[in-house]
Amino acid sequence: MNDPSEPATLKDVARVAGVALSTVSAYLNSTRKVSPALQVRIRDAVRELDYIPNFQARNLRMKRAASIGLVVPELANPYFAALAEGIESRLSGTGVTLTLSLTGSTGDREEAHASLLRRARLDGLVVISATGRTTSALLDLIERFPVVLADEQLPSLNAAFVGSDNRRGARSVADVALASGGRRPAIIAGPRSLWTAEARLSGYREALAGSGIEEHDVILERGDYTFASGLAAAMRLYPLERYDGSGPDIVIASNDLMALGVLRHLRRIGASVPEDVVVVGFDDIPVADMITPTLTTVSQPAHDIGFTATDLLLRTIDGEALADERVELPTELRVRESTR
Amino acid sequence: MNDPSEPATLKDVARVAGVALSTVSAYLNSTRKVSPALQVRIRDAVRELDYIPNFQARNLRMKRAASIGLVVPELANPYFAALAEGIESRLSGTGVTLTLSLTGSTGDREEAHASLLRRARLDGLVVISATGRTTSALLDLIERFPVVLADEQLPSLNAAFVGSDNRRGARSVADVALASGGRRPAIIAGPRSLWTAEARLSGYREALAGSGIEEHDVILERGDYTFASGLAAAMRLYPLERYDGSGPDIVIASNDLMALGVLRHLRRIGASVPEDVVVVGFDDIPVADMITPTLTTVSQPAHDIGFTATDLLLRTIDGEALADERVELPTELRVRESTR
DNA sequence: CTGTTAGCGCATTCAA
C-alpha cells in the first residue's frame, strides 16, 4: 500500500492495473465491453488503492452537478420537513445529492441564495414558495434551471407543479364540520397571496353552498398560517373572557397550526371541543393526532408530493418531461375528535 | 449579446476584454493587483457576457467541494429541523453549500449515504446520530473528513462535539417538577444507547437526591423518544380506564414528544394536569407552547447548536480548530402550565 | 476490444 495522503486517481488505477486510463473508466462506468482478464486486474487495482471516483471531475466533464437544490422557506414547519423527506427518498440510490437552501418565510434571503445556486450550477430545483410572490430572483432561476414548484403554485409561471388538490380536500373537511349541525360557521383563511389559501377557501365555499347556510352568515377571518395568527383570529371571534355560547359554533381553519391556535383559545375561555365548537384544520401535521382533542383535518401527501416533484424534476432534467406538467395529488380526510 | 445557449467561461471574458485569462481570474479573486484600465475592461466583459464562475471547475482545481454535509436521521423531528436551520444560518454568506443526507432513524440507509458522501468529497460533515451506535460507515467517514458531532455524543470517538448541557437542563426541570410536592414521581427515560438520554437521567437523579425522595420510590420507564413510546409508558404507569388518584403524581419525560404522549393518556383517563399530575418534558419543541396545558420543559438551543457546530467545522476545515473540541451550550428552563 | 488524445473551466506556476 502506498497512500501518501493523496487519494488515488483513475490514472493510478490504470498504472497499477497495467491498462489504459480509458479502459478503467469504461469498465467502471460499464460504457463498453472489457475482457475478463482486464476486469480482474482493474478490480484488484481499485481495491488495492482504495480508489474512489472523484465526482467533481466527472461532473465537470459531463457538465452537470449530480445535485438538485431544494429551496424552502423553513424546516420548522413540519409539513415542509415531510416534503423534504419525500424529496430525499426519491433521490436515494440515484447518486444525486440534495443541496438545501432556506429562504426564510419572508423570502428576504432569497436573492443571495439564488446567486449561490446559480454558481453551483445545480441540475435543477424544487422550489417551495412561502410568499406566493414571483420574485425576480425566482424568475431568473426558472429561466436557467429546470424547476418544479412543490406545494404552492405561482401565478402565471410556466413551471411544472406538484401539489395536492387543496380545493377538494378543503371541501371534504368543511363538509364534515358543517355536518355537525352548527349554523354559525367561521372560516380562518390563509394569506390572499397564496394559491393554496385561495383554493382551500373556494373548497370551503362549495361546502357552504351545499349546506344551506347563507354565505352572509359566515364570518371570514384571515391568518398567515402561523399558530399566533390562528390564536389572534380566535380572539377576534371570541372576545369574551369566558365562553357563553355566543360566537361561531364551527371554526374552519385553513391549516393545522392556526387550528391549534383556535383550540388553545377555546380551551382557555372554557369552551369545549367538539361539544360547544367544532374545529377543523388542514395539513395533518403530526401533532394533530397527539393533542386533545385530536384534530379533524385533511392529510396532504407531503411525502408523496416531495417524491413526485423530484421524480418530475429528474425526468425534466433527462429531457423526458414537459416543463409545464401539473400534478395534483389527492388528499385524505382524517376525521378525529374535534368534530362530532 | 451573443448567448448561444452555452454559458460564458473565463476564457470568453478574457477574449472579450482583450486580456489574458489569468488576469481575469486574478482580478475576480483579487489575488493580485490589476491595473485600473484592465479592471474596467474586465468588468464590462463580465457584464456583457453575464459571466458566472463555474464553481465545479474551481473546486476541482482547488481540491475542495465548497459544501458540507448534514447527516441527520430525519427532519420530522422538529428539534433536528431547528438544528438544520442553525447550520444553514452559519453557512449563509460563506459560499459554502449544504448537502443533506437523511439516514432514517434506524440508521439502515447510513451505509449507502456514507459512500455517496465520500464520492462527493465534501469538505466536512455535521453528524447527528439517532442510534448512538458507532457504525463502521460512520467511523470510516470520521477518518476521512472533518466531522463535528451535533446533539448526540458517540462513545469513544475522537470527534468534535457540540451539544447542550443535558444533565444540568434535566436537573433544573426535574427540580421544578419535584417542587410540586408530589411524592410519587415517575421517570420516562430515553434509550440506553443514547448519551443524551443517560445524561438527562443522571440530572434527574441529582434532583431526586436533593428532594428527599427515596430512589426506591421512583418508577423508571423507558421510551425511545417517540410520542407512541410516551403514550405506551403512560399506559403502563396508569393502567386504569379512569384516573382514581393512584399512580405517579409527577411524570418526568426525557423529551417533549414522550411528554405529549403522557399528556394525551392522562387526559383520556380523566386526570388533570397539573392538579392531579405534574408533567415535564425536554427539548421545548414548538408545540410545547401551543397545547393545553402548555408544557414545562427545558429549551435546548437547537439553532445555536447547529450554528456552533458548523462554525467549529468550518474552522476545523481551515485547520484552525482541534478535532476534539467539545462544547456544551447552556439550556434554558421554560416553566409553563403543566407544573404547579 | 484497447490505447491515445483532447478538452470540461478554472487557479497557478513561471517568464516576460
Added chain:
DNA sequence: TTGAATGCGCTAACAG
C-alpha cells in the same frame, strides 16, 4: 503588472 502554459481527474471521441 501581465501573459502563456500546465494540469486538477475525468469522459468521450478517435484511431488502432
